[in-house]
Amino acid sequence: MSKPSNLHFILNDTARWQDLLSGDQPTPADIKHRIITGEDIWVLLTYLHFRHAGYEVTLGSEPRSDKINVIDGVKSRTKNTFSDYFYVACRTDAHYPEFGHFVLHQNLIKTGKSNEIYVPQLPQPGLILRDNQRGNDIKTVAFFGQPKRNLAEAFQSEEFLSELKKRDIEFIIKGKSSDSVEWHDYSNVDVVIAVRDVPVELLKIKPVNKATNAWLAGALCITGDEPAITAAFKSNKAVLHATTVDGVLAIIDRLREQPELFSEVLTEGQKLARDYSEPSVLSYWVRMEEFVTPEFERWKKTGKAKRLISYSRRRILNRLSKSTHKWTISRHI
Numbered sequence: 552m553s554k555p556s557n558l559h560f561i562l563n564d565t566a567r568w569q570d571l572l573s574g575d576q577p578t579p580a581d582i583k584h585r586i587i588t589g590e591d592i593w594v595l596l597t598y599l600h601f602r603h604a605g606y607e608v609t610l611g612s613e614p615r616s617d618k619i620n621v622i623d624g625v626k627s628r629t630k631n632t633f634s635d636y637f638y639v640a641c642r643t644d645a646h647y648p649e650f651g652h653f654v655l656h657q658n659l660i661k662t663g664k665s666n667e668i669y670v671p672q673l674p675q676p677g678l679i680l681r682d683n684q685r686g687n688d689i690k691t692v693a694f695f696g697q698p699k700r701n702l703a704e705a706f707q708s709e710e711f712l713s714e715l716k717k718r719d720i721e722f723i724i725k726g727k728s729s730d731s732v733e734w735h736d737y738s739n740v741d742v743v744i745a746v747r748d749v750p751v752e753l754l755k756i757k758p759v760n761k762a763t764n765a766w767l768a769g770a771l772c773i774t775g776d777e778p779a780i781t782a783a784f785k786s787n788k789a790v791l792h793a794t795t796v797d798g799v800l801a802i803i804d805r806l807r808e809q810p811e812l813f814s815e816v817l818t819e820g821q822k823l824a825r826d827y828s829e830p831s832v833l834s835y836w837v838r839m840e841e842f843v844t845p846e847f848e849r850w851k852k853t854g855k856a857k858r859l860i861s862y863s864r865r866r867i868l869n870r871l872s873k874s875t876h877k878w879t880i881s882r883h884i
Contacts (some may be wrong), residue, residue: 583677624648634862649838
């Protein structure tokens with residue numbers, strides 16, 4: 552039996568998703584190679600999870616006045632944010648989307664905004680688990696993503712690669728092309744490295760998925776200075792932390808000298824990752840809708856003039872938020 556829902560998901564990247572806009576409803580795992588952007592994760596993937604869980608959610612390229620419209624905060628277009636629509640905007644690695652009546656943010660670091668709601672990011676769909684035959688040995692270290700944008704330079708150096716080679720460890724890049732990613736495949740991955748060299752202002756809005764995806768897939772993860780990781784997991788044993796080549800190598804050497812430590816750390820990580828599994832994240836979305844719906848019902852009774860005033864104010868704040876974020880980040884580039 553279908554479950555009622557007021558959620559309508561808006562896709563702006565219509566060229567890539569004509570099949571779904573035309574009515575196709577693949578499972579998230581079926582399209583694992585195609586989940587690349589923030590909008591893919593927050594809008595499309597969430598829509599599919601709701602549909603396959605039996606909820607009567609809808610998908611389209613335009614907003615609906617009778618629904619709570621879920622939209623990506625970066626890809627929003629002016630024509631999609633008229634005053635006649637009620638929005639839940641998803642904040643990805645970008646500015647705070649002030650145009651939203653509510654804003655979903657992806658980690659536990661609060662912004663102080665009265666309309667923010669924490670919802671963790673969904674895991675990468677179709678995870679291929681680390682091969683159990685690999686045991687506790689470390690033969691590969693992998694980076695998931697685009698190294699030039701997110702991996703600290705020291706870990707792209709010949710020095711680091713040479714040190715790994717001395718240990719008979721292969722360095723693997725799980726990257727992306729224009730229309731496909733490898734971010735779901737952990738079959739040959741022992742340890743994920745996630746040491747970024749980006750402004751702290753950007754780190755503060757990042758999710759924890761570099762670690763949680765690895766744990767869910769059966770691999771370990773070494774992270775750098777990640778405020779979101781600290782806020783979520785503090786000093787838990789599963790959190791392997793290093794910011795330098797020597798620090799990362801020291802962790803790897805310790806894990807190889809004490810093979811039982813690999814299993815112990817992974818067990819702790821997988822306990823933490825339960826809250827970031829697909830069923831758990833969907834439950835956050837369900838609670839979000841329950842929380843937002845009363846405000847949506849009040850909004851529907853609001854007059855046009857009041858809506859327009861509120862809309863104009865939120866659009867101005869959104870432009871300011873976008874320019875402030877861009878300026879803050881550019882200072883560090």
